[in-house]
Amino acid sequence: MTHSMRTDTDMDRLNGRGLRDTATHYALLPLRIFLGVTFIYASLDKLTSSSFLKSGGAGSIGETMRSARDSAAIPALVDLALKAPVGFGYAIALGELAVGIGTLLGLLGRLSALGGALISFSLWMTVSWATTPYYYGNDLAYFMAWIPLILAGAPYLSVDAAWRARRRRHLGGY
Numbered sequence: 001m002t003h004s005m006r007t008d009t010d011m012d013r014l015n016g017r018g019l020r021d022t023a024t025h026y027a028l029l030p031l032r033i034f035l036g037v038t039f040i041y042a043s044l045d046k047l048t049s050s051s052f053l054k055s056g057g058a059g060s061i062g063e064t065m066r067s068a069r070d071s072a073a074i075p076a077l078v079d080l081a082l083k084a085p086v087g088f089g090y091a092i093a094l095g096e097l098a099v100g101i102g103t104l105l106g107l108l109g110r111l112s113a114l115g116g117a118l119i120s121f122s123l124w125m126t127v128s129w130a131t132t133p134y135y136y137g138n139d140l141a142y143f144m145a146w147i148p149l150i151l152a153g154a155p156y157l158s159v160d161a162a163w164r165a166r167r168r169r170h171l172g173g174y
Contacts, residue, residue: 025156026156028148028149028152029156029157031145031148031149032103032104032106032109032149032154033104034145035100035103035116035142035145035146035149036099036100036101036102036103036104037100037104038100038142039096039097039099039100039103039116039119040096040097040100040101040104041100042093042096042100043093043094043095043096043097043100044097046089046092046093046096047093047097052089052093053086053089053090053093054086055085055086060085061081061085061086061088061089061092062082062085062086064127065078065081065082065085065088065126065127066082068126068127068129068130069082071129071130072125072126072127072129072130073124073125073126073129074125074126077122077125077126078126081126092119095115095119096119098112098115099112099113099115099116099119102115103116103149103154105158105159106153106154106156106157106158106159106160106161107154107158107159107160108160109149109152109153109154109155109158109160110149110150110153110154112149112154113146113149113150113153114146114150116142116146116149117143117146117147117150120139120140120142120143120145120146121139121143123139123142124137124139124140124143127139128140
């Protein structure tokens, strides 16, 4: 008795790729969406907070930085932020907004991811450094999540991909 096996059952009929190849191709898209939405949300949360963008008081950037200063891995970063806490708060919030929008749109994808990694790294070195055990702090996890996007950029469903395709068409397929 012989059995035949269909080999095309896992083919994606839209583009001729196998489902595994398609899944591999789009594997970073959920991460890109999650990080982009999260950073936009974090930014808007800071910018619309009645207490965050103040130099003192409960929930303010100034109070947060003063409470993190003695336990930070790099206290000099906190001291620098404390020279102008409101300005630093705006810089963080606007940086998160730029990173989130860039990541979602795939606009300068690697640069956006690098910005997100730097923000996450600086928050890990300052605000969440003393969190024990370390895996309870989310800034390290965010920092690590940005690394694949730094390496891969936004190669599909992105402004970067559209620009690349346009350049190829303009240069005659190269």
